[in-house]
Amino acid sequence: MLKSQKSRDLNPELDPMLLGTGWTISDLDKPQILLESAYGDSHPGSKHLNQLVEEAKIGVYKAGGKPASYTVTDICDGVASGHSGINFSLVSRDIMAAMIEIHASSLPYDGMITFASCDKSLPAHLMAIAKQNIPAIHFCGGSMMPGPGFTTAVKCYETREQVKGGHMTTKEENFYKINACGSHGACQYMGTASTMQIMAEALGLSLPGNALMPAWSNLIRHYADSAGSQLMNLLKKNITPKDILSKKSFENAIMLHSAVMGSTNALLHLPAIANLAGIKITPEDFDRIHRKIPVLVSLQTSGKWPTQILWLAGGVPKIMEKLRHHLHLDVLTVTGRTLGENLEQLKNSGEMDRNIDYLKNYGLHPDEVIQSLDNPYNQDGGLAILTGNLAPNGAVVKHAAMDPRMHHHIGPARPFNSEKEAIKAISEGRINPGDVIVIRYEGPKASGMPEMFKTTEILINHPTLNSTVALVTDGRFSGATRGPAVGHVSPEAAIGGPISMIEDQDLIEIDIAQRGLRIVGINTEKKTESDIESILMVRKKSLKKFQNKHSGIIGLFSKMVGDTSKGASMFSF
Numbered sequence: 001m002l003k004s005q006k007s008r009d010l011n012p013e014l015d016p017m018l019l020g021t022g023w024t025i026s027d028l029d030k031p032q033i034l035l036e037s038a039y040g041d042s043h044p045g046s047k048h049l050n051q052l053v054e055e056a057k058i059g060v061y062k063a064g065g066k067p068a069s070y071t072v073t074d075i076c077d078g079v080a081s082g083h084s085g086i087n088f089s090l091v092s093r094d095i096m097a098a099m100i101e102i103h104a105s106s107l108p109y110d111g112m113i114t115f116a117s118c119d120k121s122l123p124a125h126l127m128a129i130a131k132q133n134i135p136a137i138h139f140c141g142g143s144m145m146p147g148p149g150f151t152t153a154v155k156c157y158e159t160r161e162q163v164k165g166g167h168m169t170t171k172e173e174n175f176y177k178i179n180a181c182g183s184h185g186a187c188q189y190m191g192t193a194s195t196m197q198i199m200a201e202a203l204g205l206s207l208p209g210n211a212l213m214p215a216w217s218n219l220i221r222h223y224a225d226s227a228g229s230q231l232m233n234l235l236k237k238n239i240t241p242k243d244i245l246s247k248k249s250f251e252n253a254i255m256l257h258s259a260v261m262g263s264t265n266a267l268l269h270l271p272a273i274a275n276l277a278g279i280k281i282t283p284e285d286f287d288r289i290h291r292k293i294p295v296l297v298s299l300q301t302s303g304k305w306p307t308q309i310l311w312l313a314g315g316v317p318k319i320m321e322k323l324r325h326h327l328h329l330d331v332l333t334v335t336g337r338t339l340g341e342n343l344e345q346l347k348n349s350g351e352m353d354r355n356i357d358y359l360k361n362y363g364l365h366p367d368e369v370i371q372s373l374d375n376p377y378n379q380d381g382g383l384a385i386l387t388g389n390l391a392p393n394g395a396v397v398k399h400a401a402m403d404p405r406m407h408h409h410i411g412p413a414r415p416f417n418s419e420k421e422a423i424k425a426i427s428e429g430r431i432n433p434g435d436v437i438v439i440r441y442e443g444p445k446a447s448g449m450p451e452m453f454k455t456t457e458i459l460i461n462h463p464t465l466n467s468t469v470a471l472v473t474d475g476r477f478s479g480a481t482r483g484p485a486v487g488h489v490s491p492e493a494a495i496g497g498p499i500s501m502i503e504d505q506d507l508i509e510i511d512i513a514q515r516g517l518r519i520v521g522i523n524t525e526k527k528t529e530s531d532i533e534s535i536l537m538v539r540k541k542s543l544k545k546f547q548n549k550h551s552g553i554i555g556l557f558s559k560m561v562g563d564t565s566k567g568a569s570m571f572s573f
Contacts, residue, residue: 002031002032004031004032004107004108004110007107007108021068027066028066030064030065030066031111031232031235032068032110033060033065033066033110033112033228033231034068034104034111035060035113035114036069036071036100036112036113036114036115036125037050037052037053037070037071037115038071038072038073038118039053039073040071040073040074042073042074042075043078043079043118044181044183044184044185045076045117045118045121045141045185045187046073046076048141048184049116049141050069052115052220052224053115053224055221055222055224055225056113056115056225058225058228059224059225059226059229059231060113060228060229060232061228062228062229063231063233064232065231065232068107068109070103072096072099072124074119074120074121074124075088075092075120076119077120077192077451077453077478078153081451081453081478087447087448087450087554088553089119089448089450089451090120090444090448090449090450090476091553093120093127094557094569094571095553096124096125097124097127097128097571100114100124100128101132104132104134105132108134110134110135111136111232111235112129112132112134112135113228113231114137114138114139115141116141117140117141117185117193117197117215118141118186118192118196119191119265119479122138122140122193122197122200123273126196126199126203126205129205130241130242130245130276131571133240134240135231135234136205136234136240136241136334137227137231137334138206139206139210140197140200140201140213141184141185141186141215142185142197142210142213142214142217143185143187143194143212143213143306143308144181144183144187144188144216145182145185145188145214145215145308146306146308147176147180147181148179150305150306151176151179151180152187152301152306153181154187154189154300154301154457154480155176155180156173156176157457157461159172159176160173161458183214183216184215184216185214185216186215187480188300188307189299189300189301189306189307190260190297190300190301190303191301191479191480192265192269194299195257195260195262195263195265195266196265197211198211198256198257198260198262198316199256199257199262199266199270201316202249202252202255202256202257202316203244203245203250203253203273204244204249204332204333204334204339205241205333205334206334207230208316208333208335208342208351209223209315209316209317209346209351210223210227211316212307212310212311214311230336233336234334239332239334239336242277243332244331244332244334245273245274245279246331247280247281248328248330248331250270250274250279251285252328252331252339253270254281254285254289254290254293255289255323256319256323257270257286257290257382258293258294258382258383259293259295259319259323260297260299260310261297261299261302261381261382261398261400261401262382262479263478263479264383264396264397264398264476264477264481264487264488265476265479268449268488268567268569270567271565271566272566272567273567274567275567275572276571283394283396283565284385286385287383287384287385289381290381290382290383290384291381292326292381293323293326293381294373294377294378294379294380294381295376295377295381295382295400296319296322296323296372296377297370297371297377298369301401301480302398302400302401302482303377305369309369310369310370311355312355312358312369313359313364314353314356314370317342317351318352318353318366318370320339320343322370322372322373323373327339377400381400382400383396384397384399384512384515385515386486386510386511386516386517388516388517388518389498389519389529389533389536390498390508390517390519391497391498392490392491392498393490393491393565394565395472395486395487395517397486397510397512398485401482402467402482402484402512403483405467406470407510407511407512407513408509408510408511408512409434409436409470409509409510410508411434411435411436411470412436412504412507412508412524413435413502413504413506414435414437415438415440415502415503415504416438416439416440417441418442419439419450421439422439422455423454425437426455426458426465431465431469432469433464433465434468434469435469435470436471436472437469437471438472438473438502438508439452439471439472439473439474439475440473440499440500440502441474441492441500441546442473442474442475443475443490443493443494443564444558444564444568445495445558445561446493446546446558447475447558448550448554448557448558449474449568450475450476451475452471452473452475452485452487453477453480453481456471456477456481456482459471460482460483466483467484469484470484470485470508471485472486472508472510473485474487474489474492474497474499474564476488484510486517488564488565490565491563494558495546496540498519500546501540502519503539505522505523505524506522506523518532519532519536520532522535557570
């Protein structure tokens with residue numbers, strides 16, 4: 001007997017409650033399907049999701065189910081960035097996941113389809129899917145239309161600096177503001193939102209071809225209808241997320257992450273999802289896989305194309321086809337077929353290449369967009385995990401988005417106890433080329449682990465500090481971050497990690513080839529490893545215990561959150 005029907009036997013109040021919401025008597029006997037979305041007015045990635053929910057309802061109805069829609073609205077890092085709102089961003093992921101668990105358990109529902117497009121809502125919905133383990137599909141809300149000249153919202157950071165410098169008029173700046181977000185959907189570059197859409201499909205939890213689909217298209221609505229029907233098929237076959245999620249499926253996702261040079265935030269989200277499915281994913285898994293899987297796509301902000309171009313070129317299935325000899329093709333997906341069977345079906349039916357002729361509008365060939373394994377954009381993957389006496393438990397850097405001249409860098413430390421302090425120092429001209437800015441007490445236990453996006457964009461757009469100054473932090477970065485930015489330094493400063501002991505003019509070494517992040521000198525003078533160790537031990541004795549001043553939900557998160565290497569989640573233990 002279905003879960004929903006068992007609950008009816010236990011609770012005589014349930015039927016009249018459901019009838020009071022507009023259900024019919026015949027609806028009560030049907031499989032009950034939860035349609036959970038991040039719909040709301042908060043940003044373009046969520047604004048349209050209710051329309052997709054309505055289409056999915058039709059698919060559920062046609063296949064004999066009764067859908068019920070719930071919402072758990074997300075926030076947007078693009079809206080929250082630059083002020084205290086960004087401290088709530090990562091926290092919101094866990095709160096949304098918990099709320100979806102509550103919704104799914106309330107009836108309880110027999111299956112669910114989740115709808116999200118963006119940075120924290122999408123991993124939150126995937127976490128809930130892993131936790132509930134009922135037949136489920138995640139539906140990606142797609143990508144927004146790029147502006148003229150492939151303009152995106154990130155362009156506005158550059159234009160703001162140009163206006164300040166007198167190199168652009170306010171009228172010209174307004175052009176980019178008006179056109180940067182051309183429709184509903186996720187941002188058009190390879191930020192965390194686009195990355196996590198790709199991860200959802202790569203894990204086998206979304207329909208093939210769904211990730212990065214144009215949010216304004218008729219096709220995405222047809223897909224939503226199909227998702228409703230397919231969910232009912234999963235229910236009939238009793239295929240649950242734990243049948244789909246495995247170490248192999250997560251390794252597939254990490255391979256795709258490397259191929260698209262995905263956001264460093266995936267190192268928080270994938271382990272958090274895996275943990276709730278009973279699977280262990282480590283930073284070493286990312287480093288190992290990125291060493292063997294090259295970057296095949298050049299996407300903004302550090303590359304050429306917006307996400308629309310990738311989707312037209314064949315999207316995730318096309319990348320998978322080029323990686324098929326590396327992928328685990330035997331893993332199950334929400335189609336009810338294996339990944340290998342999906343790829344064969346898409347290739348033989350012509351679906352994999354159905355949109356490539358649209359590339360002619362841009363004068364592009366598909367192979368320009370998705371390169372081959374023997375002609376990649378970057379051979380050594382997109383990111384690296386660095387370790388050393390500054391980050392014993394690891395740190396992450398997107399080295400493919402760095403100037404190669406910074407792949408090995410030694411510079412004097414300029415430590416700050418908040419991003420606000422660092423930005424003030426940059427604006428006052430107190431940072432010099434070659435410096436290593438250290439921003440600490442921005443980890444999950446200190447402040448909720450906000451993005452340092454504003455700092456990195458100021459540096460990228462600075463005429464002398466661009467590609468000469470490195471940033472090291474126990475906070476995190478936007479998926480759109482470029483330049484020599486090292487984040488997720490663990491242990492974080494709040495629990496006494498070595499980053500808390502850095503002093504002005506200590507020499508910091510960043511070594512991509514050797515995967516090193518080390519303190520190599522004191523007061524600009526190089527020292528031996530044993531000397532550094534002794535000095536840090538002395539400093540640790542005089543280190544004041546961190547006092548968390550946050551209350552409310554950030555204070556609760558800080559008390560409960562697990563280590564960064566495990567996903568920085570309240571559920572990562």
